[in-house]
Amino acid sequence: MKKLTRAETVYRALRQAIIEQDLGPGTKLPEDEIGAPFNISRTLVRQALARLQSDGLVEAGGKKTATVARPSLSESKDVFRVRRALEREVIRIVAETWTSENGTLLESHLNKEDAARETGDERISVRLAAEFHILLAELTQNPVLIDYVTQLVSRCSLILALYGRPHATDCAVDEHRNVVIALREGNIEEAVRQMDHHVSLVERRALNDDVKNGPRLSEILSRHASEIQAEQATDTIAIHERQVKRQA
Amino acid sequence: MKKLTRAETVYRALRQAIIEQDLGPGTKLPEDEIGAPFNISRTLVRQALARLQSDGLVEAGGKKTATVARPSLSESKDVFRVRRALEREVIRIVAETWTSENGTLLESHLNKEDAARETGDERISVRLAAEFHILLAELTQNPVLIDYVTQLVSRCSLILALYGRPHATDCAVDEHRNVVIALREGNIEEAVRQMDHHVSLVERRALNDDVKNGPRLSEILSRHASEIQAEQATDTIAIHERQVKRQA
DNA sequence: TTAGGTCATTTAGTATACAAGATGGAGTGA
């Protein structure tokens, strides 16, 4: 176990808390409140927040208190698009440099995922699903790629927290397994296709559901607004007129 | 012109200086020396340095003075590999959402590149070559992608500074033009291929030459060492023996 | 002459002080 700097510790703690939805999107993150439990000054908290901001996990700047980010729908799509591109490359590299130890490592990870799924521990399942992707990235031994993939996967976890169904576990162990199978067979293009498909499915599960909370507020409101206006139109002329005046 | 924060100003100034080789790899970047010309305290300089570090342009941490980074050969290859993957995706997106205005923009950029090349202004040429890639990324309107591509292109400029020939202008206007031509024709896969090929050539120009300066020091020395030892073996037994003792 | 050691100087790590801007609530007038 290598020792972390104190700023690094805070960074990881916050990141984990955000990813695991202990800190939901929009949660305020005041500097001294964060520092207190760790007994560190705002200086170090600030460093951690800055990194999280550049990871896209918190919104900060312009003297407002930092908050857990609320990625917009379009930003979320952007993230997934880049993630797909990079994970395809991950698979190509892993396939090109395949060793049987890789197979062993991946298999043992899949077993953990299965186990977690059986016990039904949601939190562990979600964490392992993310770690599968990061493990693959690590197999490339390309630190640049590892770094970017880690960032994107974290960001996707946040997106899932925002838009996903409450209990939307990734439930994707089989999809993961398909990727590994293709890798084992040495079928590069099939592996790439499986991965691409899998990430697309994750995206669909994350984004195609009804919004549970968050940035689509205006959309939700305008839907309700038109319903209400429709009711009013059939109900009471008086109220309807007032509504019209207000809009003017 | 939007106003930048003071930290942002320093960040950009340093980045530009590094990319344009005004600050060569290994140059020390002491915090107060950097802050002085801008009249800002170390606090803000520190923020700028932290960002540059996460961009891979400076090495810092562990109480040593920050320096302009010296990417290793393997790190450089990693950067190029990720860059290729992302730029392929850029081309796909731009091709999918092609408009004739894109053509106009790109064409006018190519003209600038031609002009710069004729006047022989190296610095401008290199800068424009990098901007071509960033312009393409911007056409995707995907901020995540823009961000990553910008980082990677900057990093490649640094790599070129380290490993490239002294006067290795990119001299790639034609390669850029080929990409644009394919885009105009709507030939997506051809455009992707042209871009991939172009980036590969940039990499080859950057990395296949002799090392001019830098991290391969140990390799250079060991080459010289063996030459010298060979000479010694044929020349003087005495010296050779001393050499052997020293190694023990 | 050179290897190693000691000390002064430089420079980064971290906390804190202070100013300025954001936030939220009480009070006022319609």
Added chain:
DNA sequence: TCACTCCATCTTGTATACTAAATGACCTAA
């Protein structure tokens, strides 16, 4: 009741102070 203003408080932006580590020069001993 509602909207709006003003003030007290909280929170951030930035500079600075203090500590401790790194650096480099000089000096000593073999």
